[in-house]
Amino acid sequence: MNILRTELDGPLILEPKVFGDARGFFMESWNQRGFDAAVGHPVTFVQDNHSRSARGVLRGLHYQLPPHAQGKLVRCTQGLVYDVAVDLRASSPTFGRWAGVELSGENHRQFWIPPGFAHGFLVLSESADFLYKTTAFYDQPSEAALRWDDPSVAITWPLDGIEPLLSGKDVVAPLLADARRFD
Numbered sequence: 001m002n003i004l005r006t007e008l009d010g011p012l013i014l015e016p017k018v019f020g021d022a023r024g025f026f027m028e029s030w031n032q033r034g035f036d037a038a039v040g041h042p043v044t045f046v047q048d049n050h051s052r053s054a055r056g057v058l059r060g061l062h063y064q065l066p067p068h069a070q071g072k073l074v075r076c077t078q079g080l081v082y083d084v085a086v087d088l089r090a091s092s093p094t095f096g097r098w099a100g101v102e103l104s105g106e107n108h109r110q111f112w113i114p115p116g117f118a119h120g121f122l123v124l125s126e127s128a129d130f131l132y133k134t135t136a137f138y139d140q141p142s143e144a145a146l147r148w149d150d151p152s153v154a155i156t157w158p159l160d161g162i163e164p165l166l167s168g169k170d171v172v173a174p175l176l177a178d179a180r181r182f183d
Helices: 032-039
Strands: 002-005 012-015 018-021 024-027 047-054 058-064 072-078 080-087 098-104 110-113 117-123 127-134 143-145
Touching (some): 072 080, 098 110
Antiparallel strands (some): 072 110
């Protein structure tokens, strides 16, 4: 697997080896040893999630606070999304900065978002199937969100005239100045 570092300390773009021919392709989508070596320490995943979304759906920016903070290993198995992580670690030199990557069923990339980051994605294809592993179980009282269009974070979403479709909680998510953050 090829590991690409982002400008933030922690999030990684993972490119698995894909073996293809006229019949289709094969890839190893998960390997505990390889992943632990890539991130530099053992990581345990406890839950897998799968969502399907239509073009223009923007999910996020979501996270959970300690003691239920989640690391996420995400990928898009069908379609195309623009995926984003925002550093919410108050003590980090990159606090409030973001990293983004296109994930698709074609490029097979995965994105590791460690605890301490908000996460979201925008669907750029007609639909997208999005899968992710989490390091902590979903815990509603620990759930938090950051406004997707916060001008102080200034994410460059590839909207190209798309009006994003948001959930009710994402419409009212706080700006970074008012968001709950990690120490």
